[in-house]
Amino acid sequence: MRLSQLIAAVHEGIDVAAAMADVAEVARHDRYQASAGILAAAGYVAQRAADAGLRDVTVHTFPADGARRWWTYQAPMSWTPVRASLRHSGETLIDYPAQPYTLAAYSAPTRAGGVAVPLLRWSAMCAGADATGTLVLLDDVRVPFPECARRAAAGGAVAVAADPLSARTDRFADQVGRLELLPGTALAGFSLTAAQLTRLSTAADRGEAVTVEVAVAESTADMPVVTGVLPGDGGGDEFLLSAHLCHPRPSANDNASGVAALLATARLLGARPAGGPDLRFLWAPEFVGVAAYLHDLVGSGAVARPSLAVNVDMAGQDPYRCGSSLMIERGPDDVPSFLPALAERCADLMPARARSYSGAVPCEPGETAIAPFSGGSDHALVSDAPTGCPTVSFGHWPDRTNHTSADTLDMVDPAELRRTITVAASTVAAVRGRADPALAADVADACAGWAAGHILAALPGRRRTPAPYPYGDDGSPVLDPASDAASGRRVAHCGEIVGRCVGTLTHAGVPAGEIVRTAHWLADVSATAADRAAAARATAAGRERALGAEPSTADEGSGTVLARAALGPVNPRSLAATAADRAWLAEHLAEDRGGSHARVLTLLRAVDGRRGRRSAAWWAALASELPISVAFADRVFDMLHRAGWVVPVLNPAEDLNAAEDLDAARHPG
Known part of the structure; x- marks a missing residue:
């Protein structure tokens, strides 16, 4: 089978309605990392995984006591919010859970019926006003919320409130952002709209008070991690597929959509002939759940150490409403892999939703971009020591709704969710079909094509103007990887990385001789690019040295x-x-x-x-x-x-x- 045929079959086999139903069900729950909500979501996912044909489906539970348990990772604290409100002048401004995201994570409970507390501006507290027994309003956009919460707690405040989206010009009027307090805090916290912050700040100037009520469940909850296996050819290697399960309700795209994408992948690949590596599916709280899995289960030998890994984090953003592109994030350059190249080829070969005027060129409403490693999701742990696993991560960025109350089900585009599932599932299916020589050859070609392009993109004139350096002039030279003077470094770096990427093609069934031939060809490409970069660098050297751009x-x-x-x-x-x-x-x-x-x-x-x-x-x-x-x-x-x-x-x-x-x-x- 050719790769294009595999992708077409995967695309055709996706049950979009079932995937959207999974998104909706997971998004119903407040999925704090150790809460009744995430336990309910984990139970649902486990049942759907078993229905999809995964074997050994298990909901592992880990203590949620705040202790340091997995390397440097602390267990989360059990915390299940029940209700919360903030009332001013007889009007309820905040009503949780009816208004998601308005209650800061780990808020402390108050007595039943609430407590009346005076309002106090942050700026007034900094000027010497007594914060004892008050609700402190963060009225300075330059101050990080954790710093405000720390000082308010030290000053004896009862609660804090802030507008974490205050710098955003693209927000909706009723959109509020995520706030998180330290576990075990004595504070309650609230996320406000711009209008609410203005109203309460004015009320603080008049010496007014609000009534604050927070109720938290007395029962405790463990941290759940869901796993299941789709057996392969018995070769002993394992391919890990992960999607984080946590975040406050609804968090439809981040990451109920990723959870649903893996369930859809399980249904798709479970219906295809077995082959290739075992597939281990993992749904866990972000970062800490994966740390627990790697430390306690992989580290103990209870499950196999993965040889490859795919992560799906934010799979269905509506490209028009969220402003997002499908991001294929490479693993870190110290753990190179063919997976990003294969994923990019799968995206290129997707059945087109539209075509150019003549019909010659496929067109997609949402763009696809290949991004360098940034480590903002669970693949950062799997690719790091001691696992050191080659990875690729699928997501969407930018997203105007991310980590806010606006990340709702209507922001999930079924067509975009289907596209992400197709690309991710096809990437996995191509490795799973490594016994097919035609498929393995297409994977090798995808890697070789990407690798050559990666080297050539390092040449001067191929680099887009980078974003401005965000931190201002600190008086030291800036190491600018996009400068003409750095082109020699870029070519050398890219040449080294792609050579190691090609070496990982053994996981895709590519013969050793083909890997060697491809590596030699890429070495020639790299040498030619280095010559061209040297000539360009010689031309630019004086100017760049004068600018201090090539320390x-x-x-x-x-x-x-x-x-x-x-x-x-x-x-x-x-x-x-x-x-x-x-x-x-x-x-x-x-x-x-x-x-x-x-x-x-x-x-x-x-x-x-x-x-x-x-x-x-x-x-x-x-x-x-x-x-x-x-x-x-x-x-x-x-x-x-x-x-x-x-x-x-x-x-x-x-x-x-x-x-x-x-x-x-x-x-x-």
């Missing part, structure tokens, strides 16, 4: 490189250990959420026991395809060192005893 690596500390400690997979919540580091990171995430997250995680991945600070920073800039200033990189490395993730060691290439030092750094104690 060298000569300022490395002599004999010192950075090594990573054995703390397990990355944990975005434990990267900063000191109050100053947490404040710095929160400020940068508030300024540029996605870009800051990607830069920090890629800088961590650049630490390999061989690179010093500057070469690691350059690697991160090239891998993330984002400019990174020297000062920003140094600040991140210092932060990671204080948190225990990164340690300086002697360069193994310069010291005979450095290998022992490196091993000791990675495995302290």
